[in-house]
Amino acid sequence: xxxxxxxxxxxxxxxxxxxxxxxxxxxxxxxxxxxxxxxxxxxxxxxxxxxxxxxxxxxxxxxxxxxxxxxxxxxxxxxxxxxxxxxxxxxxxxxxxxxxxxxxxxxxxxxxx
Amino acid sequence: xxxxxxxxxxxxxxxxxxxxxxxxxxxxxxxxxxxxxxxxxxxxxxxxxxxxxxxxxxxxxxxxxxxxxxxxxxxxxxxxxxxxxxxxxxxxxxxxxxxxxxxxxxxxxxxxxxx
Numbered sequence: 001x002x003x004x005x006x007x008x009x010x011x012x013x014x015x016x017x018x019x020x021x022x023x024x025x026x027x028x029x030x031x032x033x034x035x036x037x038x039x040x041x042x043x044x045x046x047x048x049x050x051x052x053x054x055x056x057x058x059x060x061x062x063x064x065x066x067x068x069x070x071x072x073x074x075x076x077x078x079x080x081x082x083x084x085x086x087x088x089x090x091x092x093x094x095x096x097x098x099x100x101x102x103x104x105x106x107x108x109x110x111x112x113x
Numbered sequence: 114x115x116x117x118x119x120x121x122x123x124x125x126x127x128x129x130x131x132x133x134x135x136x137x138x139x140x141x142x143x144x145x146x147x148x149x150x151x152x153x154x155x156x157x158x159x160x161x162x163x164x165x166x167x168x169x170x171x172x173x174x175x176x177x178x179x180x181x182x183x184x185x186x187x188x189x190x191x192x193x194x195x196x197x198x199x200x201x202x203x204x205x206x207x208x209x210x211x212x213x214x215x216x217x218x219x220x221x222x223x224x225x226x227x228x
Contacts, residue, residue: 034216043117043203044219051214089156099146099207099217100169103156 002027004092006104013080014112021075021107023090028068031093034101035064035075038087047088048075080111115140117206117220125226131192134223136204138185144168144209145187146217147179150201159202162187163209191225199227 003026013019023033032051036044048057048064050073056065063076073090087108091101118137126132138145147159158171162181179189185206191198201224205217 032214036219041201041224043221044205046216046218049214049216091156098169099144099161099163099205099209099215100158100171101146101148101156101205101217102158103148105155 002030002092002094002102004090004102004104006088006090006107008107009105010108010110012110012112015080015082017080017111018076018078019080019109021077021088021090021109023073023075023104025071025073025092025102027092027094028071029094030068031098033064033066033073034091034093035062035073036089036091038089038106040086044089077109080109082111082113085109085111117204117218119202119204119220119223121223122221123224123226125228126194127228128194128196130194131190132194132225133188133190134202134204134225136187136189136206136220138187138204138206139218142206142208142218143185144207145181145185146205146207147187147189148203148205149173150203150222151199156203159189194227196227199225201225 035047050066061078087106089106091103144163146161161169181187201222203222204220207217
């Protein structure tokens with residue numbers, strides 16, 4: 001059974017700082033890995049999807065990497081802004097045709113102005 | 114394109130009652146998945162529907178059920194509500210074609226409170 005862990009549970013950084021969020025998974029046979037953002041009381045917004053054959057994906061100030069052999073993914077946020085404050089969740093998909101995502105419990109990020 | 118919509122946004126029920134939640138996927142999306150989010154357990158997969166058929170089911174009791182209609186809209190039902198069913202219920206839609214790039218798009222959720 002896949003288990004996804006995100007450490008730390010919470011992180012506070014000053015505005016402008018570059019930061020890395022970590023995600024680890026126990027079963028390396030993933031199909032893809034997605035990073036989501038969740039604002040308080042709201043649904044999830046998809047940030048990046050990394051296919052199992054890829055090593056990284058980039059979108060603006062965000063860069064996500066995937067290392068299946070070590071069971072790790074990281075989300076790098078450059079030049080953080082107060083608007084980046086949210087909970088960031090990673091989720092793995094187990095296989096083709098399966099839309100069941102296994103989520104970590106998230107990292108709550110606070111960017112201090 | 115309009116996003117995933119969920120109704121109602123908030124619900125308050127008492128123990129023993131039943132509840133039905135609704136989800137309208139993005140136009141053209143045929144797969145709808147449901148998740149339960151609680152502070153203790155995080156996000157947990159309930160079930161997924163594609164073309165009116167349940168393709169996958171999570172580890173939840175039979176009190177949780179769902180269905181999908183021919184227009185891809187989906188409903189989930191929880192019978193005999195328990196206090197522990199209080200949660201944010203999220204619906205996600207995707208094309209459902211099994212492609213590795215098939216992203217899931219989430220709705221705003223329905224906040225269910227059981228008293």
